[in-house]
Amino acid sequence: MDLARTEVSGSPKGSASRKGSPSRKGSASRKGRSRGSAARLGLMAVPVAFFAVFFAYPVAAIVARGLKVGGAWQFGRIAEVVGQSDVRHVLWFTTWQALASTALTLLIALPGAYVFVRFEFRGKQVLRAVVTVPFVLPTVVVGTAFLALLGRGGLLDEMWGVRLDTTVWAILLAHVFFNYAVVVRTVGGLWSQLDPRQEEAARMLGASRWTAWRTVTLPALGPAVAAASLMVFLFTFTSFGVVQILGGPAYSTLEVEIYRQTAQLLDLSTAAVLTIVQFAAVGLILAVHAWTVRRRESALKLVDASAVARRPRGAGQWALLGGVMLTIAVLILLPLGVLIERSLSGPDGYGFTYYRELTSAEGGAFLVPPIEAVWNSLQYALAATAIALVIGGLAAAALTRRAGRLVRGFDALLMLPLGVSAVTVGFGFLITLDKPPLDLRSTWILVPLAQALVGVPFVVRTMLPVLRAVDGRLREAAAVLGASPLRAWREVDLPMVRRALLIAAGFAFAVSLGEFGATVFIARPDNPTLPVAVARLLGRAGELNYGQAMALSTILMVVCAVSLLLLERLRTDRTTGEF
């Protein structure tokens, strides 16, 4: 590597000078620059087209349907709807619960991030994967697990007579459960590469442990913490399933209200206004996020992650490790355990009755045995992953080199699907993708397309930092040494991004597997996905249906856990994506 670097710095314009006489040098590099931006536009074309057709168009169409009466826009509706006291109440609740959830998640997960970064202990990889499982689990499953824990007759109730369902506490705790991994991974990713010697140096110079941390580490971590907070805020601001199941009918977020207005009341104009409000809020969050991401990329002294983790020393560190383990056990393992327990406790004691039932079509919830949902899910998720990798990979490649406002706007655009109501997208698909040449409504590709919308942001976020870290001069050096562009890409770029690509793929896969909101609107009845099957089984009375729902949830959980575990094995110090 050093060799390559010296050679490149020896002739920085290597490729240009190779092209001809020194007098043409300047014009060649200008040409190169313009060709560079042309290439970037080329790279962006496909993702932009994808988002235009499968996101912007459907969402705009459903909003227009609500706000356009007889060809005239009714913008007056916006003020009218926002002026309603119920709507303002919903807005207020949405905001403050998201703020509270974010604060609580940071409070609980930051020590976790520290422990995962600085300590070496047995089973760390497995645990890292396990804490990420909730993030990709569908909310129907999580809601059920949490209700079993916090609700009437739940564990908490039995032990101390405490019930938290239909309180805001249940919502907040479930949000921590979901987003713990976001903080651990985002903050941990950077933290693991901060040089601990800087803090040690400060201490040697007489600073107290706290002062050293506050003045050295915290400022360095700041942007990562800010980015993680904004992601958690985004996810909790648009929370749907958790609020609906655990909050009870008295609590409603914007997302829940959009669903209610669209799917239940068919009040499209109110839904359209709420969608616009949410869109504006999410746009703002993403703008701030993009800003902190840029700040985060400011130069930091980074080290090899493996060098900083060591076995905990002293009572304080062991206590910290123990505390974090206890938190994880109670907050994450316990709800997951409840699901497993229920899936196994059959009518006559523990057994695999419900799992066996999954292979029979007798139950009648579907036209096919529920177990087929597993294969459907895997196939859909594979297709969605492929689409997300192509779109997200191209987008990340386009965003690699820092550039102007246009590209930054594009960056934010890619994140928007995470913050737009799934019901809006689903209904938008329904009314827009129904005519040739885009008559996709009854094709299988619709589900992977919707799932890929959610997967792309993860691919971009994972790939981007790695792609940016690839030193362009290496590529040029290879070229100087006579490699063809393809060969240079294969020998230089590919080995560096392969792991990131795999991790991105894994995340897109897991997220697609768990995607529920949009899928439920477009999944075909003969091809239910796992989360859709769970929801349908839960929607029917009878012990077998309930048990099968638990068994399917457990299978989904295990599949997610296994794919995440495989990802853990791929992680190295190089891959510092946000997730």
Next chain:
Amino acid sequence: MNSVSTTKKVTVTAVAVSIGLVALSACGSSSDSGDKADSKSVTLVSHDSFNVSKDVLKAFEKSSGYKVNVLKDGDAGAAVNKAILSKDNPQGDVFFGVDNTLLSRALDNGLFQSYEAKGSEKVGSEFRVDGDKHRVTPVDSGDICVNYDKKYFADKKLAPPKSFADLTKPAYKDLLVTENASTSSPGLGFMLGSAAQYGDDGWQGYWKKLKANGVKVVDGWEQAYNEEFSGSAGGKKAKGDRPLVVSYASSPPVEVLYAKPQPKQAPTGVATGTCFRQVEYAGLLSNAKNEKGGKALLDFLIGAEFQKDMPLNMFVNPVREKTELPELFVKHGVKVDDPETMDPKKIADNRDQWVKSWTSLVLK
């Protein structure tokens, strides 16, 4: 620059892949829409609860010559709304599953076209609406009623409630769980039942009393029945401790059918004086691509075979007169003689306003 041509190559590859993807999906769509346009197949759009025995459907396919595609489209309310939104280019030919609480919305939006199904005269007259226009055909009826946990009331030596009025008595304090009337169809049905019982002005007073008597409201039927209710299999496991729940008159037979081994007696019972009758309709969609097939499908839905098959698949009552009920249904189910009902027009006029008042009265 070399890196430029590299990225260019990547672009070209990616564009090719994307074109491939679109082409792939286009292939899928063309074969599918080919299916639809094909007069040999007919598509039924319904909600998640739609179900039919395989052999019954096969028999229809054989006798009519149509292949039936079933598209289950979410819960009942969402399915109706989706059908309305896509009515210009519908997803299928026949929609089944609009009930009396949403009927006016479907009719006012021009979801259906006229067709008088063969065999309509065999359908009980009390189910027929829409006069001579015949835009909808009644297919089934079911009753939304309070269910009770037999064991709880036996253990407490307390008689289970029978009527709306009973539910406000001190003996049943903190025992009932119901669903949010704005998001759940049994929740809405129970509210409408109370409105039918106590009148346009009286029902709010009734709910004030219910609230004072500790009624619990959850968002959906799933939670109410599977989590909070102590009598259902799911609720037992979840240690639900509300022995009264708003569900269906047909829920007890379901508890028997899906238990292994099947108990001799249903673990739950029905408070027959708390029922609201729900009727479900089907209709030929406006702009249906296969009108002829759709008509045959509607005939089939009120035909003897389908009507007889329905109870154990969807747990609803047939509307065709003299349809024999399955033994399990008769043995564990309850016949509700005098359920509350309400004219769809009246429901349409008042629903939104009532749900609003109900929400501020009960939830806030």
